[in-house]
Amino acid sequence: MTRKSDIALELLAPARDYRHGKTAIDSGADAVYIGAPAFGARAAASASLDEIAELCRYAHIFGARVHVAMNTLLYDDELKRAESMAHELWEAGADALIIQDMAFAMMNLPPIELHASTQTAAFTPDRVRFLEKTGFSRVILERGLSLEEIKSIRAATSVDLECFVHGAICVCHSGQCYMSHIVSGRSGNRGECSQPCRSTFDLTDDKGDVIERGRHLLSVADLSLDDNLGELIDTGITSFKIEGRLKDESYVKNSVVHLSRRLDKAISQRHGYIRSSYGRTRADFDPDPTRTFSRGFTDYYLHDTANKVATMSTAKATGRLIGSVATVEGSFFTLRETPEKLTPGDGLCIVTPEGNITGAGVNRYDSGKIYVRSLDGITPGASVYRNFDKAFVDRLKAVVPSRTLPVAIKVSFSGDKLTAYAETVGTRITLEQEASYPEADNSERAEAVFLTQMRKSGGSVFEITDVSVEGTVPFMPVSAINALRRDLLDMLLKERTACYHRPAGIPLTPVVGGDKADYRFNVVNAWSRRFYELCGFTEIEQGVELRDDFIGIEAMRTRYCIRRELGICLKEGGRGGKLYLENNGNRFALDFDCTHCMMSVTYAGRYKEARTGESATGKPRREDLRPNKTKQDRHRHKTARRR
16 A cells, blocks of 8 residues: 555666657656757767657656756857757656756756756765755766765765666766767767777886786676665665666666566565556566676676676677587587577677687577587687577567556446546546436346446556446447547546646755866856856866866776776785876876775876877877867867857
8 A cells, every 4th residue: 555655766767769768668667768859968869859748748647757868068059059958848748857067057947857967976975965955856876886875875965866777887987087088079978978998908007018908998897786776775765777778679678677577576575665657567578687788797886895897808798698618610619508599690709718709690509509600719618698689689579568557437327327437546537428328128238248348448558457337237339338438548548647747846056065176077168167156166177078188187087996807906915006098099097096996097198109208298199089079069169268
């Protein structure tokens, strides 16, 4: 039984577009987050206003919410458009905006909830308390926090807390990663991250000697906290977020069904908690996150442990480990273990003991023999992962999840008058009409036919779970009974849509926050600068996106530690000395805060210049880099710097 004091918990799923969002809701999500037409931190996953409006209409039937991401940094010439878009999204039905740029505090916004993006670097009690006092309804926490750190944030604040529980991990403190902008001109804070952290690096020392060559030294496994949902509930988290707005529909189905069932189980073991949306979901498959996109899973630093979390052999999806190579002969190989049944079309990722990696597609599987097009790179002892499970994916594609609301119907017959009532979660309607039907020759049969027809609700969002009648059922044609049922459900749907309530947000307000806002405050426009001035900051640095010189810029700070991953931790007797990451001509210095187990990655210029002692420039050579900013962005950049 639901009590007013029950705490509502939310499973929050990604939506690339309307179709992905509907799939997420039908699979069991209580809310979805989707990119605005512009200004979202996944520029390749923006949705139109029409799509967002349609998704809101569908979600609200089940009491599910739609959060819209507008979490990029804004340039001055974008401020008015962002303000206008916030109003358009409110009119479309959006429940909340996810933002990071404090310029929104200076805007005239509709009464919509504002959620502080993980890009706001929310990883300390002081920072979360500042965001709460400013007026945010929710704060999305940094992925690298431990349970104890979350507890300390919860103890210091009362704001709604959201955390990631599944999907890819940004290795840096969210929102304070500038590596992509430094090496390619594509800012992650502008929604254009080129993911250099997933690239290969050389690890060198101050003598120029190479310690590790061509390895994915900053790439980490994917997050999976499905076994920790209960702990997170007890800690005070109320929203559990799945990463993946760029992932496909199979990933959405699989991860949402899996996490929804896990969340239900965690709730069943506690008192005082409910799901924040309504309805019964059906998905006829057994979910398994290891069978869709994954780099392997980790609980990261939730328990503040020093477990290895890197995927240095590859940044791509490795999938599920199925065994190790026993023999290689002719056109096939075998595994030491009894393998899972493989299907032609399966994709394999093979990692040798030396760390070399190759891919192979299964052409045929016969009695333990795995036939592939090429055996190049496949050697005895290599680990074999299945990163594409064709049979499972085909099954996922065939499954169409559904979600319905239970409906109870009562029909009363009195003379020539018919009164019908229909009720679902939080909604009740009444329909009265003339019922000038002849008396039935067989009243029992007439009632049986009536009840049978009234219980049919296929194809709608409702599931009629109870039908009762008062009085004597006359002889009603089946078409009339069906019309009555359709009218009732249409009225119920309209009423349910009309009565959906959006909690109002409050305007952001500057509050006393400090003296100096360095470049990590990400100030790239006049309104954001004005906000921090009103907060009492007397020194406000330009954001990295407005700079030309990157020497000395901390490209990222992270809990992840390369020394620990490689077994050369200074606390455990590892050799000291300066270490560097080098990639594509760019050099980053590594510094280690062993007291707090933190690593910082600072841009040190072009490594050839740095090695020879020549003056290093902070401006990477464009001919060596990935595609740079658009012409329009370069113009904005120069204009902003002049200001």
